[in-house]
Amino acid sequence: MEQQIEQDMTWKTILWRGLKKRCPKCGQGHVLKGYLTQRPNCSACAEDLSAIRADDGPAWLTILLTGHILAPFIHYAIMHDSFPLQYELPIILGIATVTALSLLPFCKGLFIAIIWFTRQKD
Numbered sequence: 001m002e003q004q005i006e007q008d009m010t011w012k013t014i015l016w017r018g019l020k021k022r023c024p025k026c027g028q029g030h031v032l033k034g035y036l037t038q039r040p041n042c043s044a045c046a047e048d049l050s051a052i053r054a055d056d057g058p059a060w061l062t063i064l065l066t067g068h069i070l071a072p073f074i075h076y077a078i079m080h081d082s083f084p085l086q087y088e089l090p091i092i093l094g095i096a097t098v099t100a101l102s103l104l105p106f107c108k109g110l111f112i113a114i115i116w117f118t119r120q121k122d
């Protein structure tokens, strides 16, 4: 079993486990409890995750993705002047907020997995 886990340790596997907010080592346990709180250990294999600090990485990635997702819609709204600004602005800000809050936990799982994997190669 342990050899199987080691053979599956590719970047693709690690990134997929991170996006699913699963343990980068076993792929079974959760790395987050609640919305964004990081677990000190994997809930399945007890892998120590306490030394991993994602810090501002997940927020940076969330902002980057949210901006790129919304940019075409913002550009379209501005260029076509379809709605008055007092309606466009709250709609765009609302969509941006929902998008960012939806992406943030997945980005945090991704960063935890990336940090864990890069430390395994030391």
Ligand SMILES: [Zn+2]
Binding pocket: 023, 024, 025, 026, 027, 028, 029, 042, 043, 044, 045, 046, 047
């Ligand atoms: Zn685990």
